[in-house]
Amino acid sequence: MKSKVVKSIKLALKSFAILIILLINPIQITYAAQQSVSAKAVVTIGSAPACNIYSIENGIGQDGSSWSDAEKANIQTVCTTLAKSPAVISLLQAAGQIHLARYTNGSLGKEVCGIQVSPDTIEIACDLSSVTAAEYMITHESGHVIQSFNGSVYQAYLNSGAFDQEGLMPTYLYSEAGILGWGGCPRCESFAEMIADNVVSKIFNFHSRTWSGYPGGIWVNPGSGWTTYAQDRPMHYNFAKTNIFGGVEF
Amino acid sequence: MPKLKDISNFIQAERVLIFFLIVGVGLITYLLYSFSQKPSGQVTWKNNILPGQTTKQEVEKSLGKPLKTEATGSSNIYFYPTQNKFRQDQVVFSQNTAQIIKEQVIGNEKGKLPDYISKYGNPQAIVYGPHGFAGPGHFWQAQGILVFANDHDGTIVEIWYFAPTSLGKLIKANPQLSINPPKNF
Numbered sequence: 001m002k003s004k005v006v007k008s009i010k011l012a013l014k015s016f017a018i019l020i021i022l023l024i025n026p027i028q029i030t031y032a033a034q035q036s037v038s039a040k041a042v043v044t045i046g047s048a049p050a051c052n053i054y055s056i057e058n059g060i061g062q063d064g065s066s067w068s069d070a071e072k073a074n075i076q077t078v079c080t081t082l083a084k085s086p087a088v089i090s091l092l093q094a095a096g097q098i099h100l101a102r103y104t105n106g107s108l109g110k111e112v113c114g115i116q117v118s119p120d121t122i123e124i125a126c127d128l129s130s131v132t133a134a135e136y137m138i139t140h141e142s143g144h145v146i147q148s149f150n151g152s153v154y155q156a157y158l159n160s161g162a163f164d165q166e167g168l169m170p171t172y173l174y175s176e177a178g179i180l181g182w183g184g185c186p187r188c189e190s191f192a193e194m195i196a197d198n199v200v201s202k203i204f205n206f207h208s209r210t211w212s213g214y215p216g217g218i219w220v221n222p223g224s225g226w227t228t229y230a231q232d233r234p235m236h237y238n239f240a241k242t243n244i245f246g247g248v249e250f
Numbered sequence: 251m252p253k254l255k256d257i258s259n260f261i262q263a264e265r266v267l268i269f270f271l272i273v274g275v276g277l278i279t280y281l282l283y284s285f286s287q288k289p290s291g292q293v294t295w296k297n298n299i300l301p302g303q304t305t306k307q308e309v310e311k312s313l314g315k316p317l318k319t320e321a322t323g324s325s326n327i328y329f330y331p332t333q334n335k336f337r338q339d340q341v342v343f344s345q346n347t348a349q350i351i352k353e354q355v356i357g358n359e360k361g362k363l364p365d366y367i368s369k370y371g372n373p374q375a376i377v378y379g380p381h382g383f384a385g386p387g388h389f390w391q392a393q394g395i396l397v398f399a400n401d402h403d404g405t406i407v408e409i410w411y412f413a414p415t416s417l418g419k420l421i422k423a424n425p426q427l428s429i430n431p432p433k434n435f
Contacts, residue, residue, distance in 0.1 A: 094402065094403075112435055113435075114435065115433050115434065115435055116383070116433070116434040117431070117433060118383070118431060119383045119401075119402075141434075144382075144383070144434045147382075147383070147384040148382075148383040148384055148400075148402070149400075149402045149403070150400075150402070150403060151384060151385060151399065151400020151402065151403045151404070151405030151406075151407065152400075152403055152405045154381070154384040154385065154400065154405070154407065155355070155356075155357075155405050155407050158336075158337060158354075158407060159334050159336065159337065159356060160336075161334075161335070161336035164336040164337075165336070173435065174435070180426070182433070182435075183378075183426070183428055183430075183432060183433075184382070184432055184433070184434060184435070185379075185380060185381060185382035185384075185432060185434070187380070187381070188381065188382040188383075188384055188432075188434055189434065189435070191384075192434065
């Protein structure tokens, strides 16, 4: 009689334990993180990353190319420029190392110079032997890296209302409709362009932009109705100055 | 002739069995009740608004008149204020029923991405949409939620609520979503 009761209790306890385990620990469906980078692989040249932020790499595959010495020097200059702001360096360092892979000019698409293909990988397919072009392009793409690794800063940008009040940065190549057309993210592009423009607006000769009416040239009185970046798009300018560059102006 | 101790043990064992029986029946009743209230763990939005079930009239009764409305095709979008004047929650209605809710997350009021992973397990899929790599969408089918959050610091920027559906159907109904990583130019 006693052993029968003990067996019953053990069975009841086991059943109860199994029930509890099933309730609090349901079978979890695993998922594969879909964060794979471009199909194009990259290889690191040598062992010295530029500025401890950028890893300068050759693209491989039929469109793979290599950086010229002038371009490598210009990437170093970009680092030196950005290093004036410890705040932006800190944001970039969240990515660990940023991969800059060089591809044949024009191979990424018509008028496409750079693409962020994964959170920490940028492909470049245009001539960056001009230092201002390098500063513009590398800082724009680095802006994408910053938003990819610093969600709280991106959220603060959304909260700032800069995009809602001032729209897409007018120096960007495409309109909002164009960005949506390729499945892109207008707020992401404006965020990246804002960062680039805080660095280069006074020195880089932007192309004219039909969609925004930007007349072209450096953003210092480029044409009727335009003055400077800081005055024409103050919410973007001040957001980047404060939240990205820690108060540093270029 | 059973001893007094045996009788005592038997009575105590019976009590234990009865206790577990009561607890078990209680749990099963609770689960049955829960499942009858909403389909398979679907997450509700504020004031128990449930996509796929709550009507336009019920939403208005619960949240009041929207700040503005927009008509797009066969859908109506109601915009409701948040703590941030630039960002409004959206309730998308189709055939008089809330189909999808797009909640804007202003700070950490909805927690962080790891909170959702520890609560619901790993998401069934990652999709990319209005926030690119800055906030990929983390898809939980049974819960009917898509949490747009940064993978690196866990910051949540937006949450979509919908009646549990397959990823394919969700993407078909929302063409701005894609399983392919975006290309940011």
